[in-house]
Amino acid sequence: MHTASNPNIAVAIAAPDQAKAAAVPRIKLSSHGFCIDHPDPELGEQLMADAMGVADRDAMHGVLKQLVKASVSGEKSDEINLSFMISMVKNIKPRDSVEAMLVAQMVCVHVMAMRCAYHLANAEDIAQQDSAGRTLGRLARTFPAQIEALNRYRSNGEPAxxxxxxxxxxxxxxxxxxxxxxxxxxxxxxxxxxxxxxxxMVSMPDRGAQEHEPADAKRGAQS
Structure with a gap:
Protein backbone atom coordinates (compact mmCIF):
# COMPACT_ATOMS: atom_id res chain seq x y z
CA MET A 1 0.00 0.00 0.00
CA HIS A 2 1.49 3.31 -1.12
CA THR A 3 0.48 6.65 0.34
CA ALA A 4 1.17 10.05 -1.20
CA SER A 5 2.51 12.80 1.00
CA ASN A 6 0.14 15.64 1.72
CA PRO A 7 1.93 19.02 1.39
CA ASN A 8 -0.53 20.57 3.83
CA ILE A 9 0.46 18.30 6.72
CA ALA A 10 3.81 18.70 8.49
CA VAL A 11 5.20 15.43 9.78
CA ALA A 12 7.86 15.52 12.48
CA ILE A 13 10.04 12.43 12.86
CA ALA A 14 10.25 12.56 16.64
CA ALA A 15 8.83 11.03 19.76
CA PRO A 16 5.13 11.81 20.34
CA ASP A 17 5.86 14.10 23.25
CA GLN A 18 8.43 16.01 21.19
CA ALA A 19 6.50 16.28 17.94
CA LYS A 20 4.54 19.35 18.92
CA ALA A 21 7.57 21.22 20.20
CA ALA A 22 9.69 20.23 17.18
CA ALA A 23 7.08 21.09 14.54
CA VAL A 24 7.70 24.13 12.35
CA PRO A 25 4.71 25.86 10.71
CA ARG A 26 4.44 25.45 6.96
CA ILE A 27 4.53 28.27 4.47
CA LYS A 28 1.41 28.81 2.41
CA LEU A 29 2.11 30.21 -1.04
CA SER A 30 -0.26 32.31 -3.10
CA SER A 31 -0.15 34.57 -6.14
CA HIS A 32 0.30 37.53 -3.79
CA GLY A 33 3.22 36.09 -1.85
CA PHE A 34 3.41 33.77 1.13
CA CYS A 35 2.27 33.54 4.74
CA ILE A 36 3.01 31.37 7.75
CA ASP A 37 0.25 28.78 8.08
CA HIS A 38 -0.41 28.66 11.82
CA PRO A 39 -3.61 29.23 13.86
CA ASP A 40 -1.71 31.65 16.11
CA PRO A 41 0.13 34.12 13.81
CA GLU A 42 2.37 35.46 16.58
CA LEU A 43 3.38 32.00 17.76
CA GLY A 44 3.85 30.88 14.17
CA GLU A 45 6.30 33.71 13.51
CA GLN A 46 8.18 32.93 16.71
CA LEU A 47 8.50 29.25 15.80
CA MET A 48 9.71 30.14 12.32
CA ALA A 49 12.21 32.67 13.67
CA ASP A 50 13.58 30.03 16.03
CA ALA A 51 13.91 27.59 13.13
CA MET A 52 15.73 30.20 11.03
CA GLY A 53 18.05 31.12 13.89
CA VAL A 54 17.22 34.84 13.76
CA ALA A 55 16.10 37.19 16.49
CA ASP A 56 13.58 39.51 14.83
CA ARG A 57 10.64 39.42 12.47
CA ASP A 58 12.27 41.34 9.62
CA ALA A 59 15.24 38.97 9.45
CA MET A 60 12.94 35.95 9.53
CA HIS A 61 10.78 37.23 6.68
CA GLY A 62 13.88 38.22 4.70
CA VAL A 63 15.39 34.72 4.87
CA LEU A 64 12.02 33.15 4.11
CA LYS A 65 11.51 35.36 1.06
CA GLN A 66 14.91 34.33 -0.30
CA LEU A 67 14.16 30.65 0.26
CA VAL A 68 10.78 31.02 -1.47
CA LYS A 69 12.49 32.46 -4.55
CA ALA A 70 15.14 29.72 -4.51
CA SER A 71 12.46 27.01 -4.33
CA VAL A 72 11.08 27.94 -7.75
CA SER A 73 10.41 24.93 -9.96
CA GLY A 74 8.77 25.36 -13.34
CA GLU A 75 8.64 29.15 -13.00
CA LYS A 76 6.73 29.08 -9.72
CA SER A 77 7.56 28.37 -6.09
CA ASP A 78 7.15 24.80 -4.90
CA GLU A 79 5.70 24.28 -1.41
CA ILE A 80 7.18 20.80 -1.01
CA ASN A 81 10.62 21.99 -2.08
CA LEU A 82 10.32 25.01 0.21
CA SER A 83 9.30 22.80 3.16
CA PHE A 84 12.38 20.66 2.58
CA MET A 85 14.64 23.71 2.54
CA ILE A 86 13.15 25.11 5.74
CA SER A 87 13.47 21.71 7.40
CA MET A 88 17.16 21.50 6.47
CA VAL A 89 17.81 24.99 7.85
CA LYS A 90 16.10 24.00 11.10
CA ASN A 91 18.06 20.74 11.40
CA ILE A 92 21.42 22.50 10.96
CA LYS A 93 20.36 24.83 13.81
CA PRO A 94 21.78 28.26 12.94
CA ARG A 95 22.53 30.22 16.11
CA ASP A 96 22.63 33.82 14.85
CA SER A 97 21.98 35.92 11.76
CA VAL A 98 25.37 35.15 10.18
CA GLU A 99 24.80 31.43 10.50
CA ALA A 100 21.22 31.85 9.26
CA MET A 101 22.42 33.46 6.03
CA LEU A 102 25.19 30.92 5.52
CA VAL A 103 22.94 27.94 6.21
CA ALA A 104 20.31 29.33 3.81
CA GLN A 105 23.02 29.55 1.14
CA MET A 106 24.11 25.98 1.86
CA VAL A 107 20.57 24.68 1.43
CA CYS A 108 20.12 26.64 -1.81
CA VAL A 109 23.43 25.37 -3.20
CA HIS A 110 22.38 21.79 -2.45
CA VAL A 111 19.02 22.28 -4.20
CA MET A 112 20.70 23.83 -7.24
CA ALA A 113 23.25 21.03 -7.36
CA MET A 114 20.48 18.44 -7.42
CA ARG A 115 18.76 20.32 -10.25
CA CYS A 116 22.00 20.34 -12.22
CA ALA A 117 22.35 16.60 -11.57
CA TYR A 118 18.85 16.13 -13.00
CA HIS A 119 19.67 18.20 -16.10
CA LEU A 120 22.92 16.30 -16.56
CA ALA A 121 21.11 12.96 -16.39
CA ASN A 122 18.57 14.14 -18.96
CA ALA A 123 20.91 16.04 -21.27
CA GLU A 124 20.10 15.56 -24.94
CA ASP A 125 23.41 16.66 -26.44
CA ILE A 126 27.06 17.29 -25.57
CA ALA A 127 26.54 21.02 -25.02
CA GLN A 128 23.89 20.40 -22.37
CA GLN A 129 26.05 17.76 -20.71
CA ASP A 130 29.05 20.10 -20.55
CA SER A 131 27.01 23.02 -19.19
CA ALA A 132 25.26 20.96 -16.51
CA GLY A 133 28.45 19.10 -15.63
CA ARG A 134 30.50 22.28 -15.13
CA THR A 135 27.81 23.91 -13.02
CA LEU A 136 27.34 20.77 -10.94
CA GLY A 137 31.09 20.60 -10.33
CA ARG A 138 31.25 24.20 -9.10
CA LEU A 139 28.27 23.73 -6.80
CA ALA A 140 29.66 20.45 -5.47
CA ARG A 141 32.94 22.22 -4.57
CA THR A 142 31.11 25.14 -3.01
CA PHE A 143 29.05 23.05 -0.58
CA PRO A 144 31.96 21.56 1.45
CA ALA A 145 33.60 25.00 1.47
CA GLN A 146 30.44 26.38 3.07
CA ILE A 147 30.47 23.59 5.66
CA GLU A 148 34.06 24.45 6.51
CA ALA A 149 33.19 28.15 6.77
CA LEU A 150 30.33 27.34 9.15
CA ASN A 151 32.55 25.15 11.32
CA ARG A 152 35.28 27.80 11.45
CA TYR A 153 32.75 30.49 12.38
CA ARG A 154 31.30 28.33 15.14
CA SER A 155 34.79 27.71 16.52
CA ASN A 156 35.60 31.47 16.47
CA GLY A 157 37.80 31.11 13.42
CA GLU A 158 40.28 28.76 15.08
CA PRO A 159 40.94 25.48 13.27
CA ALA A 160 40.72 22.37 15.40
CA MET A 201 72.54 18.69 16.74
CA VAL A 202 75.77 16.67 16.59
CA SER A 203 78.35 17.50 13.92
CA MET A 204 79.52 14.53 11.90
CA PRO A 205 83.31 14.08 11.53
CA ASP A 206 84.83 14.58 8.13
CA ARG A 207 85.20 11.23 6.35
CA GLY A 208 88.46 12.34 4.73
CA ALA A 209 89.93 13.06 8.14
CA GLN A 210 88.90 9.59 9.31
CA GLU A 211 90.63 7.98 6.36
CA HIS A 212 93.95 9.86 6.78
CA GLU A 213 94.14 9.61 10.55
CA PRO A 214 95.31 5.96 10.74
CA ALA A 215 98.03 6.56 8.12
CA ASP A 216 99.30 9.65 9.91
CA ALA A 217 99.33 7.79 13.23
CA LYS A 218 101.21 4.87 11.64
CA ARG A 219 103.92 7.13 10.17
CA GLY A 220 104.34 8.83 13.55
CA ALA A 221 104.81 5.48 15.25
CA GLN A 222 107.42 4.35 12.71
CA SER A 223 109.43 7.55 13.11
Missing amino acids: ITVQNVSVGDGGKAIVGNVTQHVSVIVSNNNGAPAVTDAP
Missing part, protein backbone atom coordinates in the same frame (compact mmCIF):
# COMPACT_ATOMS: atom_id res chain seq x y z
CA ILE A 161 44.10 20.75 16.15
CA THR A 162 44.30 17.25 17.59
CA VAL A 163 47.60 15.88 18.93
CA GLN A 164 47.70 12.36 20.33
CA ASN A 165 50.34 10.47 22.32
CA VAL A 166 52.96 13.20 22.63
CA SER A 167 56.15 12.07 24.33
CA VAL A 168 58.96 14.53 25.05
CA GLY A 169 62.38 13.45 26.29
CA ASP A 170 64.34 15.08 29.12
CA GLY A 171 65.26 18.62 28.24
CA GLY A 172 63.13 18.60 25.10
CA LYS A 173 60.35 21.00 24.17
CA ALA A 174 57.07 20.10 22.51
CA ILE A 175 56.03 22.69 19.94
CA VAL A 176 52.82 22.49 17.90
CA GLY A 177 52.60 24.87 14.97
CA ASN A 178 54.95 26.62 12.57
CA VAL A 179 58.49 27.13 13.83
CA THR A 180 61.52 28.88 12.44
CA GLN A 181 64.23 26.88 14.14
CA HIS A 182 65.30 23.25 14.28
CA VAL A 183 62.95 21.92 16.91
CA SER A 184 60.68 18.91 16.82
CA VAL A 185 58.46 16.62 18.83
CA ILE A 186 58.23 12.87 19.30
CA VAL A 187 54.68 12.16 18.13
CA SER A 188 53.53 8.58 17.75
CA ASN A 189 51.06 8.04 14.96
CA ASN A 190 48.68 5.16 14.45
CA ASN A 191 51.33 2.77 13.17
CA GLY A 192 53.67 3.54 16.03
CA ALA A 193 56.35 5.17 13.88
CA PRO A 194 57.93 8.10 15.73
CA ALA A 195 58.39 11.48 14.13
CA VAL A 196 61.50 13.64 14.36
CA THR A 197 63.02 14.07 17.83
CA ASP A 198 64.21 17.17 19.57
CA ALA A 199 67.75 15.84 19.99
CA PRO A 200 70.73 18.22 20.02
Whole structure:
Protein backbone atom coordinates (compact mmCIF):
# COMPACT_ATOMS: atom_id res chain seq x y z
CA MET A 1 0.00 0.00 0.00
CA HIS A 2 1.49 3.31 -1.12
CA THR A 3 0.48 6.65 0.34
CA ALA A 4 1.17 10.05 -1.20
CA SER A 5 2.51 12.80 1.00
CA ASN A 6 0.14 15.64 1.72
CA PRO A 7 1.93 19.02 1.39
CA ASN A 8 -0.53 20.57 3.83
CA ILE A 9 0.46 18.30 6.72
CA ALA A 10 3.81 18.70 8.49
CA VAL A 11 5.20 15.43 9.78
CA ALA A 12 7.86 15.52 12.48
CA ILE A 13 10.04 12.43 12.86
CA ALA A 14 10.25 12.56 16.64
CA ALA A 15 8.83 11.03 19.76
CA PRO A 16 5.13 11.81 20.34
CA ASP A 17 5.86 14.10 23.25
CA GLN A 18 8.43 16.01 21.19
CA ALA A 19 6.50 16.28 17.94
CA LYS A 20 4.54 19.35 18.92
CA ALA A 21 7.57 21.22 20.20
CA ALA A 22 9.69 20.23 17.18
CA ALA A 23 7.08 21.09 14.54
CA VAL A 24 7.70 24.13 12.35
CA PRO A 25 4.71 25.86 10.71
CA ARG A 26 4.44 25.45 6.96
CA ILE A 27 4.53 28.27 4.47
CA LYS A 28 1.41 28.81 2.41
CA LEU A 29 2.11 30.21 -1.04
CA SER A 30 -0.26 32.31 -3.10
CA SER A 31 -0.15 34.57 -6.14
CA HIS A 32 0.30 37.53 -3.79
CA GLY A 33 3.22 36.09 -1.85
CA PHE A 34 3.41 33.77 1.13
CA CYS A 35 2.27 33.54 4.74
CA ILE A 36 3.01 31.37 7.75
CA ASP A 37 0.25 28.78 8.08
CA HIS A 38 -0.41 28.66 11.82
CA PRO A 39 -3.61 29.23 13.86
CA ASP A 40 -1.71 31.65 16.11
CA PRO A 41 0.13 34.12 13.81
CA GLU A 42 2.37 35.46 16.58
CA LEU A 43 3.38 32.00 17.76
CA GLY A 44 3.85 30.88 14.17
CA GLU A 45 6.30 33.71 13.51
CA GLN A 46 8.18 32.93 16.71
CA LEU A 47 8.50 29.25 15.80
CA MET A 48 9.71 30.14 12.32
CA ALA A 49 12.21 32.67 13.67
CA ASP A 50 13.58 30.03 16.03
CA ALA A 51 13.91 27.59 13.13
CA MET A 52 15.73 30.20 11.03
CA GLY A 53 18.05 31.12 13.89
CA VAL A 54 17.22 34.84 13.76
CA ALA A 55 16.10 37.19 16.49
CA ASP A 56 13.58 39.51 14.83
CA ARG A 57 10.64 39.42 12.47
CA ASP A 58 12.27 41.34 9.62
CA ALA A 59 15.24 38.97 9.45
CA MET A 60 12.94 35.95 9.53
CA HIS A 61 10.78 37.23 6.68
CA GLY A 62 13.88 38.22 4.70
CA VAL A 63 15.39 34.72 4.87
CA LEU A 64 12.02 33.15 4.11
CA LYS A 65 11.51 35.36 1.06
CA GLN A 66 14.91 34.33 -0.30
CA LEU A 67 14.16 30.65 0.26
CA VAL A 68 10.78 31.02 -1.47
CA LYS A 69 12.49 32.46 -4.55
CA ALA A 70 15.14 29.72 -4.51
CA SER A 71 12.46 27.01 -4.33
CA VAL A 72 11.08 27.94 -7.75
CA SER A 73 10.41 24.93 -9.96
CA GLY A 74 8.77 25.36 -13.34
CA GLU A 75 8.64 29.15 -13.00
CA LYS A 76 6.73 29.08 -9.72
CA SER A 77 7.56 28.37 -6.09
CA ASP A 78 7.15 24.80 -4.90
CA GLU A 79 5.70 24.28 -1.41
CA ILE A 80 7.18 20.80 -1.01
CA ASN A 81 10.62 21.99 -2.08
CA LEU A 82 10.32 25.01 0.21
CA SER A 83 9.30 22.80 3.16
CA PHE A 84 12.38 20.66 2.58
CA MET A 85 14.64 23.71 2.54
CA ILE A 86 13.15 25.11 5.74
CA SER A 87 13.47 21.71 7.40
CA MET A 88 17.16 21.50 6.47
CA VAL A 89 17.81 24.99 7.85
CA LYS A 90 16.10 24.00 11.10
CA ASN A 91 18.06 20.74 11.40
CA ILE A 92 21.42 22.50 10.96
CA LYS A 93 20.36 24.83 13.81
CA PRO A 94 21.78 28.26 12.94
CA ARG A 95 22.53 30.22 16.11
CA ASP A 96 22.63 33.82 14.85
CA SER A 97 21.98 35.92 11.76
CA VAL A 98 25.37 35.15 10.18
CA GLU A 99 24.80 31.43 10.50
CA ALA A 100 21.22 31.85 9.26
CA MET A 101 22.42 33.46 6.03
CA LEU A 102 25.19 30.92 5.52
CA VAL A 103 22.94 27.94 6.21
CA ALA A 104 20.31 29.33 3.81
CA GLN A 105 23.02 29.55 1.14
CA MET A 106 24.11 25.98 1.86
CA VAL A 107 20.57 24.68 1.43
CA CYS A 108 20.12 26.64 -1.81
CA VAL A 109 23.43 25.37 -3.20
CA HIS A 110 22.38 21.79 -2.45
CA VAL A 111 19.02 22.28 -4.20
CA MET A 112 20.70 23.83 -7.24
CA ALA A 113 23.25 21.03 -7.36
CA MET A 114 20.48 18.44 -7.42
CA ARG A 115 18.76 20.32 -10.25
CA CYS A 116 22.00 20.34 -12.22
CA ALA A 117 22.35 16.60 -11.57
CA TYR A 118 18.85 16.13 -13.00
CA HIS A 119 19.67 18.20 -16.10
CA LEU A 120 22.92 16.30 -16.56
CA ALA A 121 21.11 12.96 -16.39
CA ASN A 122 18.57 14.14 -18.96
CA ALA A 123 20.91 16.04 -21.27
CA GLU A 124 20.10 15.56 -24.94
CA ASP A 125 23.41 16.66 -26.44
CA ILE A 126 27.06 17.29 -25.57
CA ALA A 127 26.54 21.02 -25.02
CA GLN A 128 23.89 20.40 -22.37
CA GLN A 129 26.05 17.76 -20.71
CA ASP A 130 29.05 20.10 -20.55
CA SER A 131 27.01 23.02 -19.19
CA ALA A 132 25.26 20.96 -16.51
CA GLY A 133 28.45 19.10 -15.63
CA ARG A 134 30.50 22.28 -15.13
CA THR A 135 27.81 23.91 -13.02
CA LEU A 136 27.34 20.77 -10.94
CA GLY A 137 31.09 20.60 -10.33
CA ARG A 138 31.25 24.20 -9.10
CA LEU A 139 28.27 23.73 -6.80
CA ALA A 140 29.66 20.45 -5.47
CA ARG A 141 32.94 22.22 -4.57
CA THR A 142 31.11 25.14 -3.01
CA PHE A 143 29.05 23.05 -0.58
CA PRO A 144 31.96 21.56 1.45
CA ALA A 145 33.60 25.00 1.47
CA GLN A 146 30.44 26.38 3.07
CA ILE A 147 30.47 23.59 5.66
CA GLU A 148 34.06 24.45 6.51
CA ALA A 149 33.19 28.15 6.77
CA LEU A 150 30.33 27.34 9.15
CA ASN A 151 32.55 25.15 11.32
CA ARG A 152 35.28 27.80 11.45
CA TYR A 153 32.75 30.49 12.38
CA ARG A 154 31.30 28.33 15.14
CA SER A 155 34.79 27.71 16.52
CA ASN A 156 35.60 31.47 16.47
CA GLY A 157 37.80 31.11 13.42
CA GLU A 158 40.28 28.76 15.08
CA PRO A 159 40.94 25.48 13.27
CA ALA A 160 40.72 22.37 15.40
CA ILE A 161 44.10 20.75 16.15
CA THR A 162 44.30 17.25 17.59
CA VAL A 163 47.60 15.88 18.93
CA GLN A 164 47.70 12.36 20.33
CA ASN A 165 50.34 10.47 22.32
CA VAL A 166 52.96 13.20 22.63
CA SER A 167 56.15 12.07 24.33
CA VAL A 168 58.96 14.53 25.05
CA GLY A 169 62.38 13.45 26.29
CA ASP A 170 64.34 15.08 29.12
CA GLY A 171 65.26 18.62 28.24
CA GLY A 172 63.13 18.60 25.10
CA LYS A 173 60.35 21.00 24.17
CA ALA A 174 57.07 20.10 22.51
CA ILE A 175 56.03 22.69 19.94
CA VAL A 176 52.82 22.49 17.90
CA GLY A 177 52.60 24.87 14.97
CA ASN A 178 54.95 26.62 12.57
CA VAL A 179 58.49 27.13 13.83
CA THR A 180 61.52 28.88 12.44
CA GLN A 181 64.23 26.88 14.14
CA HIS A 182 65.30 23.25 14.28
CA VAL A 183 62.95 21.92 16.91
CA SER A 184 60.68 18.91 16.82
CA VAL A 185 58.46 16.62 18.83
CA ILE A 186 58.23 12.87 19.30
CA VAL A 187 54.68 12.16 18.13
CA SER A 188 53.53 8.58 17.75
CA ASN A 189 51.06 8.04 14.96
CA ASN A 190 48.68 5.16 14.45
CA ASN A 191 51.33 2.77 13.17
CA GLY A 192 53.67 3.54 16.03
CA ALA A 193 56.35 5.17 13.88
CA PRO A 194 57.93 8.10 15.73
CA ALA A 195 58.39 11.48 14.13
CA VAL A 196 61.50 13.64 14.36
CA THR A 197 63.02 14.07 17.83
CA ASP A 198 64.21 17.17 19.57
CA ALA A 199 67.75 15.84 19.99
CA PRO A 200 70.73 18.22 20.02
CA MET A 201 72.54 18.69 16.74
CA VAL A 202 75.77 16.67 16.59
CA SER A 203 78.35 17.50 13.92
CA MET A 204 79.52 14.53 11.90
CA PRO A 205 83.31 14.08 11.53
CA ASP A 206 84.83 14.58 8.13
CA ARG A 207 85.20 11.23 6.35
CA GLY A 208 88.46 12.34 4.73
CA ALA A 209 89.93 13.06 8.14
CA GLN A 210 88.90 9.59 9.31
CA GLU A 211 90.63 7.98 6.36
CA HIS A 212 93.95 9.86 6.78
CA GLU A 213 94.14 9.61 10.55
CA PRO A 214 95.31 5.96 10.74
CA ALA A 215 98.03 6.56 8.12
CA ASP A 216 99.30 9.65 9.91
CA ALA A 217 99.33 7.79 13.23
CA LYS A 218 101.21 4.87 11.64
CA ARG A 219 103.92 7.13 10.17
CA GLY A 220 104.34 8.83 13.55
CA ALA A 221 104.81 5.48 15.25
CA GLN A 222 107.42 4.35 12.71
CA SER A 223 109.43 7.55 13.11
